Amino acid sequence: MANKLLTQHKKNYLKQKSGLHNFIKKFEEKTVTGINAMVEEANDETWKEVECLSCANCCKVMTPTFTKADLKRISKHFRMSEKDFYNKWLETDKKNGDKVNRIQPCQFLNVEDNKCSIYEIRPEDCAKFPHFKRKPFADYSYIHIQNIEYCPATLKFINKLQEKIDAKFEW
Ligand code: SF4
Ligand code: SF4
Helix, strand or coil, X not given: CHHHHHHHHHHHHXXXXXXXXXXXXXXXXXXXXXXXXXXXXXXXXXXXXXXXXXXXXXXXXXXXXXXXXXXXXXXXXXXXXXXXXXXXXXXXXXXXXXXXXXXXXXXXXECCCCEECCHHXXXXXXXXXXXXXXXXXXXXXXXXXXXXXXXHHHHHHHHHHHHHHHHHCCC
């Protein structure tokens, strides 16, 4: 099921790739009146159609960034010191200093059922992923360029947002 979903996603993504990237990049130079309402609608419609437990691709091929608060909360849950937790599971991204997972899939993913074994205390980055509603939308649109290749929900969301914008504006 998951493989079929992701194979179809990859095909859809590759077919639309340059158009999608061009659309998302336009937010760097254009202001869209009413963008927040359109994002809300596209977000709600997307989550009626996407079931993350059939996918879990973000947990398999990407890593969350662990904040200080995440590190404190999750290491405490495992009764480990933050240092031991870091040494066991994490590393520091040389490009930006972020604390990230050392391995993929994530060590906390149960690959049998695609469930997160620390769901209630998962990193904030995971809880908010794929960050559709970060504001202002234009400032965070680059996130969707990073995620769209891997995340079927992001592809659906961007398709829906584009339909809404195209119906109202000439870009
Ligand atoms: S957020 Fe995206 S990549 Fe992650 S499980 Fe949901 S659809 Fe898949
Ligand atoms: S902590 Fe949980 S939600 Fe976050 S990447 Fe790992 S398995 Fe996925």
